[in-house]
Amino acid sequence: xxxxxxxxxxxxxxxxxxxxxxxxxxxxxxxxxxxxxxxxxxxxxxxxxxxxxxxxxxxxxxxxxxxxxxxxxxxxxxxxxxxxxxxxxxxxxxxxxxxxxxxxxxxxxxxxxxxxxxxxxxxxxxxxxxxxxxxxxxxxxxxxxxxxxxxxxxxxxxxxxxxxxxxxxxxxxxxxxxx
Numbered sequence: 186x187x188x189x190x191x192x193x194x195x196x197x198x199x200x201x202x203x204x205x206x207x208x209x210x211x212x213x214x215x216x217x218x219x220x221x222x223x224x225x226x227x228x229x230x231x232x233x234x235x236x237x238x239x240x241x242x243x244x245x246x247x248x249x250x251x252x253x254x255x256x257x258x259x260x261x262x263x264x265x266x267x268x269x270x271x272x273x274x275x276x277x278x279x280x281x282x283x284x285x286x287x288x289x290x291x292x293x294x295x296x297x298x299x300x301x302x303x304x305x306x307x308x309x310x311x312x313x314x315x316x317x318x319x320x321x322x323x324x325x326x327x328x329x330x331x332x333x334x335x336x337x338x339x340x341x342x343x344x345x346x347x348x349x350x351x352x353x354x355x356x357x358x359x360x361x362x363x364x
Contacts, residue, residue, distance in 0.1 A: 189253035193271035194261035201259035243277035259294035284318035302328035
């Protein structure tokens with residue numbers, strides 16, 4: 186199984202990327218492509234720029250999705266929505282192929298320092314990603330990242346860890362069923 190993994194952030198200290206890396210430990214026997222959104226930096230989308238053509242990075246983003254079997258991502262929440270960096274990549278890619286996520290099974294996550302765990306961006310993504318061909322199999326939000334996550338140990342809250350492990354197993358089972 187080929188896994189595409191990413192955080193919806195360009196921060197060098199992304200807590201969402203830390204969550205993704207922690208989850209990927211449960212997929213060590215799989216082929217993993219952990220991408221960095223910084224590799225897909227493009228001008229801010231506009232119809233005027235679109236008329237001049239699409240950036241190579243938008244095509245590259247769609248290609249890494251095409252080449253994977255499943256997607257594991259954790260979205261950063263900025264002002265109750267997607268980060269500007271992710272939204273820009275998503276906007277460009279969706280103009281090339283409205284089915285951005287190409288019907289790939291997805292484990293969708295979010296985390297934040299606050300008590301809602303990126304719940305606003307999660308709710309937005311759960312609503313809109315399927316309209317862009319995301320096959321969301323399960324979701325997980327980790328609230329209060331700095332209280333519930335240790336950079337060496339990962340998720341340290343036993344209840345949240347148990348919930349996450351269950352969701353990872355559920356995701357694996359659903360993906361296996363689809364093979």
